[in-house]
Amino acid sequence: MRRWNGWGDDSFSMTTPESGMEFLQSKLTPGPVLPDADFASVCEQVPESRLQDHPLVSKDNADRVRHARGQSLPDWLAMRSGDFGVFPDGVAFPETTEQVETLLDYAWKNDYQVIPYGGGTSVAGHINPLQSVQPVLTIDMGRMSRLLDLNEDSQIATFGAGTPGPEVESQLRAHGYTLGHFPQSWELSTIGGWVASRSSGQQSLRYGRIEQMFAGGIMVTPKGRWQIPTIPASSAGPDLREMMLGSEGRMGVISEVQVRVTPLAKEERFFAVFVPNFESAKQSVKEIVQNKIPLSMLRVSNALETETQLRLAGHESLIKWLERYLSFRGNKDGKCLITFGVTGNKKQNALSLKQAMSVFSRFGGVKGPAMMGKKWAENRFKFPYLRENLWLAGYCVDTFETATDWHRVTSQMESMEAAVKMAGEQFGFTPHVYTHLSHMYAQGCSIYTTYVFPNGETYQQTMAYWKAIKQAASESVANGHATISHQHGVGKDHAPFLKAEKGDIGMAVIKGMVEHFDDKQLLNPGTMLEKES
Amino acid sequence: MRRWNGWGDDSFSMTTPESGMEFLQSKLTPGPVLPDADFASVCEQVPESRLQDHPLVSKDNADRVRHARGQSLPDWLAMRSGDFGVFPDGVAFPETTEQVETLLDYAWKNDYQVIPYGGGTSVAGHINPLQSVQPVLTIDMGRMSRLLDLNEDSQIATFGAGTPGPEVESQLRAHGYTLGHFPQSWELSTIGGWVASRSSGQQSLRYGRIEQMFAGGIMVTPKGRWQIPTIPASSAGPDLREMMLGSEGRMGVISEVQVRVTPLAKEERFFAVFVPNFESAKQSVKEIVQNKIPLSMLRVSNALETETQLRLAGHESLIKWLERYLSFRGNKDGKCLITFGVTGNKKQNALSLKQAMSVFSRFGGVKGPAMMGKKWAENRFKFPYLRENLWLAGYCVDTFETATDWHRVTSQMESMEAAVKMAGEQFGFTPHVYTHLSHMYAQGCSIYTTYVFPNGETYQQTMAYWKAIKQAASESVANGHATISHQHGVGKDHAPFLKAEKGDIGMAVIKGMVEHFDDKQLLNPGTMLEKES
Incomplete structure (x- = not known):
């Protein structure tokens, strides 16, 4: 049964190896349980x-x-x-x-x-x-969880809005298709939620964000049933799909979603590469995506995320061998893990892999063991379970994320990590902070930061730690030229920072749309737009 | 100098060969000049x-x-x-x-x-x-026609909104980049106009529509200067870019446009293939795009467009040879010309070409002479000049276009062509009507219909012909499940048909946005939304 106070199904839990916990403890003293x-x-x-x-x-x-x-x-x-x-x-x-x-x-x-x-x-x-x-x-919306229609000619599937990720994929897979949308929340989150909050999945490089998949659907609004028809592309005025997307319950309730699906690929493979330092890693993935080499997934862990992931995964002997080997090849302390995938037909995958590896090589990259790519794929939805393990060891773990243009990526990442650390240091600890880049675009990428901090003596104190860190991180985003969220939406927590991104004029446009549908302010108030007091 | 009453620069004109005109005359008697x-x-x-x-x-x-x-x-x-x-x-x-x-x-x-x-x-x-x-x-906006900034790291170029196509490309090319946006109007149309009317270019398969290129910019509105910052992607609420796109002057004046640019490709090649009939041609291109074979351009002429293009291009002896050869290979009367391109690095292009040709072959396709692909590229912006030649021969030529899902493409095309013919027949002539599919998406494609009809005895009568044809064609789109325009925008001519696409609720949303900016109804009134009388 689904956990009432944590992530996932209570029949599943993850184990974190002793050596991983020791690594973390060497970095950061835990709080009380x-x-x-x-x-x-x-x-x-x-x-x-x-x-x-x-x-x-x-x-x-x-x-x-x-x-x-x-x-x-x-x-x-x-x-x-x-x-x-x-x-x-x-x-x-x-x-x-x-x-x-x-x-x-x-x-x-x-x-x-x-x-x-x-x-x-x-x-x-x-x-x-x-x-x-x-x-x-x-x-x-959980009982509206069926595949209602599949048009194989136009590759459009119609789902009840409450269909969760695994149901979406299993129902499509039976017909030979995939949606290809795999956010980390995939096991529990729903297709309607993805649309309402503008979700992005781990293979957005191949399949796009939910914006590119969403072809039309139904939203029940106070003004009546709003149906957006499926049309492949149109120049007829503003795109109304892009208003339903990201509406976060402020204009109505999405009840049906029509999405563009893709035939299942003949082959899918994931790989790991180690690159000597973060700048080289960043430059290599930027070059790949700007040159349109068709990978399906691409992710760069910074040096501390790389180390933390290797340690938390355990396998000490493998790590030692790996580190010796990589150090011999010149990849020492600052090394960064790049994970990437190819998805498609075999010949195309072979060419994409070859072209990508040739770029990585130029930046000093060396391929990791084949097992590492496979492990990534196996564990891709497991991260949220880690919170439970760390909690029981006296730690809180949280993440935040943004996206910005390439020329600002490094400074934005550094500013976010520094903000988290400084916020913790007020309370006498230095959070363990690490970051990866993912969701690569020719223009920039998302920056996804994870931070671990010790539980406070009480829940109230723990919450005070979090508030200070979240505020500092959000300010570092709002003061940069970055989005307050690349893939998690605005909700209530990010609402105070939306204006930094949209400006006064943009905020007024969004407010006008919301009020057009909801003149009584009854639809999910306080979400996206702060509640006026 | 630019023609005051026709297309293009008056130093250039196109010639239509005698044999081409004879072909047209055999199909349709011209009207008076x-x-x-x-x-x-x-x-x-x-x-x-x-x-x-x-x-x-x-x-x-x-x-x-x-x-x-x-x-x-x-x-x-x-x-x-x-x-x-x-x-x-x-x-x-x-x-x-x-x-x-x-x-x-x-x-x-x-x-x-x-x-x-x-x-x-x-x-x-x-x-x-x-x-x-x-x-x-x-x-x-013609004096705001400069490249203002080029950020090579994030591949973002900032242009004055009045920069026309050739200036956009030549200024980027000097730095090794291309925008890759080539609508047929490219020689004269501007980057701000592309944004305001949601333009799509001939190589949208590689570079995307203007929506995918438009990263941000400035619109001067009655509420102030509205600047949308460049962010690669965001989940923070409705996407305001998608409101500025297609705004058609109803919310303000776009003064600066920031676009995502791409490094110039190492190689670009165009090819022609003949496929025995329209259904096979349609199926073959659908298969290519649904399987993500990375072509940069893909276009299917139906049988009459194929014949008309070959005849109007002249080269009778080539045509005879080609027809004999194709007939020998089984491509007889119904044959359809497919034009396609590959753009990128040589190895990728070679693989894409091979994979595309393997699909065409399965549908009975045979490659046309290499010269045909080259000719397409040379003449890609020349079609508008044809109007002048036909006009001087007693004909009017016009086009309209839409987009719809694959399962409706053939019936929508047939309905549009039939509507044009029936509208002409009321006046005692049968317009010469032909169509191509272009701008391929996994979900569907655009349908672009050209029609030639004889001048009337007077301008008034000619206008009456056009009105009847345009009305019939627009109704066939509005009564289908298709957009009133895939790439030409709404303007005043399509405004009466927008409601069929957007619905009452969608129209109210758009109207709300327009009125938010323009409570005095002074900004380009009658465009996109019909003027209320």
Whole structure:
């Protein structure tokens, strides 16, 4: 069963080898292990629902607890401590677009706030209800999780918006297709959530971001059912798809999603390469993507991420051999791991691999053992489980990410890492901070930073650590020329920083669109646009 | 000098061989040759300007004539007959964004309508002033035509919005880059116009549409200067670039455009293939694009376009040889010409060519002479000059285009061609109608139909022919599941049909955005959204 206070299914857990933990402890002293609340006692805290009865709405306390929080670090602390603050007043589980319409109508007539809920994997507070005088109805799309249509001629698949990643892929795979969208949250997140929050997957280099996949769909809005038809491309005015994308529940509830799918590739392979230093690694991947060498995945870990990943993966003897070998080849302390993939037909893959390796070689790159590429593919969705292990060892782990143009990548990364460290140092510790570049574009790339810090003496103190770090990291993004989020959306946590990116005029445009649909301010208020007090 | 009443520079004209004209005459009897108006007499018709004097504004009659019309067929008939109807009251030629701001301010204070003018190549009435009580100021961006900045690290070039295609390419080429945007209007159209009207170029398969190139820029709006920063990708809410794109002058005047550029390719080659029939040709290109074989251009002429192109190009002896050879190989009457290109490094091009040819072969395709691909590249921007030649022979030629999903392509093409024919037959002639598919996507493609019809006895009658044909063609698009324009924009001519594509809710969203910027309805009124009477 899905964990009520952590990531994933409780039948699965990851082990972190002793040597990995020792490595981390050598870098950073852990905090105390904080006590977990239990589910039953949290359910007892839930106040009485303020919703009128409706046959589609559950007021069950367990449902309300399970839909109160996403997967951000504050959500984690709330769930582990049992200090939730706010719960939705009820949860609905519609099975059709008509039922979504019925629910929106019911909410509108009664002045209820509405929060659309996909997989509940937001790391930016998208689905958290805020304290408010209006009751809150969460609409869980999880029962709209079927492949409704597949047009093989035009390669368009129609899904219920609540279809999670594994269902999307297994239903398409049966017909010989893939969507190719693999965000790290893939096991739990949904296709409607990907559209609403402009998600990007690990193989965006081949398949594009969700923006390139999203061909049309249905959003149930207070103004009626908004259907965007599938058209391959159009010059007819502003692109309305690009308004539904990233709407984060502020304009309506996405109920059906039509996506562009791709025939399953004949072959897919992943590889690891070590490059002597970060600048060389960055230059090599930039050259590859700017020259349109058709890889399907490309990622650069900086030196500390490279070391941390090798250590946390254990396999000490392999690491020692690897380090000896790499040092012999000139890849010493500053070495950076590049992971990349080729996906397609064999001849094309062979050529792409050869051309990519020739670039890496010019930058001093040497291929890692074949096993490393395979391991990456096997473990690609496992990172979120690490949080549980570190938590039990007295650590919090969190990530944040942005994207910027190539000429700003190094300085932006350095500024973000420094901001996190300085924020921790106020409290007397130096967070363990490392970064990778992924989602490569000719113009720039995303920068994804992970930081580990010790638990505080209390939950309140731990939350204070996080707040200071998050604020510092967000400011470093907002003060750069970078986006407040490349792939996690705005939610409530990033809303204060959106203006730095969009400007006053852009903010007014977005506000106008939101208000056009939602003149009562009932749709997911506080998300994307800060709540006006 | 640029022709005041036709396409291109008057130092260039195309010749159409006698045999080509004979072919056309065998299909369709020409109409009379209608008399041309002369420039001086048109200038004399221009009424007094209603604008207050301003140092940046010319009220010169010649300027006002030269900015009154675009390049649609109604524009052509207006220019050739001298019956213009409406002229702008003045034309400004700003040289900086600040001057554009000054001009917008001047217009706003005086309640003048504002029409931004790029290359004046619209075929949908974008830049035509309408009869109105408010004076009309046209802002010609032609003096903002420089490369302002080139960031080679992030491959972002910044141009003045009025930079025309050849200037864009020559300025980039000097640094080893290309934009790769080659619409048929390339010789005259501008980078700002491409953004404002969501243009697509002949090599969109490699370089993308202008949407994929447009990284950011400046629009001067009544709410202030709106600058969209360059960020490679973002999940932070609706994408504002996609609102500026296709804004068609309704929200402001685009003054600077930042685009993603690409290093010049090592090699570029174009080829011709003949496939026995249209269905096979369509299936073959669909297979290529759905399997991501990296070609840079791909185009299928239907059987009548294939025949017409071969005949109008002359070279009778070559054609006879070709037809004998192709007939021997099984490509008889229904044969369709596929033109395609590879652009990149030599090894990749060789593989792409081989893989594409292997698909064509499976569909019975045979390669045409090498000269044919070269000829296509040489003549790629010449088609608009053909209108002049046909006009002098008693014919009008016009085109329209759409895009739709693959499963609707054949029926949409047939419906469009039938609609044009039936519209002509009311008047006692059958237009010569042919079509090509281009701008291939995994989901579908664009459909581009050309039609030739005889001049009427008068300009009025010729216009009546065109109106009936355009209405019928537009209805066939609006009644299908296709866009009213894949690459020409909405303008005034397509505005009545936009609702069929966007729906009531979508239209209200667009209207809301326009009114947010332009509460006085002074910015290019009647374009994109029909004028409310």
